Amino acid sequence: MDNSLLLIYSHTSYMDILIPSLFNLKKYTKNIKYSLLINDDSEIKNKYTNEFNFENIYIYDDNMPYFYRLNNCLKNILEKFVIIHHEKNVFIDYLNNEYLLNMVVIMENNNVDMIRLSSSGINNTPTTEMIQMVGNGEYYYYTNQPTIYKKNVLISITEKFLNIGYRENEEYYVQEYVKNNCSSYYINIPHHSYNYIYPVCCTINVGMFFYYNEFNIKYITEIVNEYNIDTSKRGIKN
Numbered sequence: 001m002d003n004s005l006l007l008i009y010s011h012t013s014y015m016d017i018l019i020p021s022l023f024n025l026k027k028y029t030k031n032i033k034y035s036l037l038i039n040d041d042s043e044i045k046n047k048y049t050n051e052f053n054f055e056n057i058y059i060y061d062d063n064m065p066y067f068y069r070l071n072n073c074l075k076n077i078l079e080k081f082v083i084i085h086h087e088k089n090v091f092i093d094y095l096n097n098e099y100l101l102n103m104v105v106i107m108e109n110n111n112v113d114m115i116r117l118s119s120s121g122i123n124n125t126p127t128t129e130m131i132q133m134v135g136n137g138e139y140y141y142y143t144n145q146p147t148i149y150k151k152n153v154l155i156s157i158t159e160k161f162l163n164i165g166y167r168e169n170e171e172y173y174v175q176e177y178v179k180n181n182c183s184s185y186y187i188n189i190p191h192h193s194y195n196y197i198y199p200v201c202c203t204i205n206v207g208m209f210f211y212y213n214e215f216n217i218k219y220i221t222e223i224v225n226e227y228n229i230d231t232s233k234r235g236i237k238n
Contacts, residue, residue, distance in 0.1 A: 004104055005079040006034040010087040017203055018087040020227040022052050028091040037073050066166040071158035074151055082151045089146055092219050093199035103148060113153040113182040117146040117198040120191035134184040141178040144170060146198060153182055208237035
C-alpha cells in the first residue's frame with residue numbers, strides 16, 4: 001500500500017487511550033504506513049521513541065479548528081490515499097490488508113472519493129453487496145469514523161470549512177457539500193460489531209469510555225485491563 005497512509009489524529013488529553021491504541025496498531029497491522037497528528041509530541045518522543053515506526057509526526061496548533069489542522073497536515077502528505085483514524089478506535093484484531101488494498105484499487109479505478117470503514121449512521125436497507133454508496137435520504141455522507149479518502153478530495157472538503165471544529169464537522173452544511181460534490185461509500189458491516197476488514201473498537205464517546213453494548217464492554221474491558229487504565233479518571237458512558 002505504497003500510495004496510502006493511515007493518519008492517526010490525537011490530542012495529549014487522550015494520551016491514556018492513544019498509547020494503548022498505538023501499541024495495538026503495531027501489534028495488529030503490517031505493511032502499512034502510518035503517521036501521527038497531535039498537538040504536542042514531547043511525551044511520545046521522551047517515552048516511546050523506539051516503539052513506533054511513524055512515517056512522520058505532525059504537530060498542530062491547539063488554537064486552530066479541527067478542519068484547519070487536518071488541512072494543514074494533509075498538504076504535507078505525499079500519498080494519494082489517506083485513512084483518517086482517531087485514537088479512540090483501538091484495533092482488536094488483525095487488519096485485513098488484502099481487502100483494504102482492494103478498496104484502494106476500487107477508488108483508484110472508479111469514481112469513489114471515500115469509503116467509510118463501517119456503516120455507522122447509515123440506514124440503507126442491508127444488501128449482500130459489501131461496498132455500498134451512501135444513498136439519497138441518508139444524512140452521514142461525511143463521518144468521523146475511520147474512512148479511506150482520496151487525499152485531494154479531503155483537502156477540498158477541509159479547505160471549504162477551515163473554521164469547523166471536531167464537534168461541528170458532521171453538521172448539515174458539511175454533509176450537503178459532500179453529498180453534492182463527492183461520491184461517498186461505506187463497507188456494509190454493522191457499526192459497534194466485529195469488523196473483519198478493519199477490526200477496531202470505538203472506546204470513547206464524548207470524552208468517556210463508551211460501554212455501548214456487549215461488544216464494546218467486552219473489548220474495552222480487555223483493553224483497560226491489559227494497559228492498566230483507570231476508567232474513573234475519564235468516566236464511563238453507558
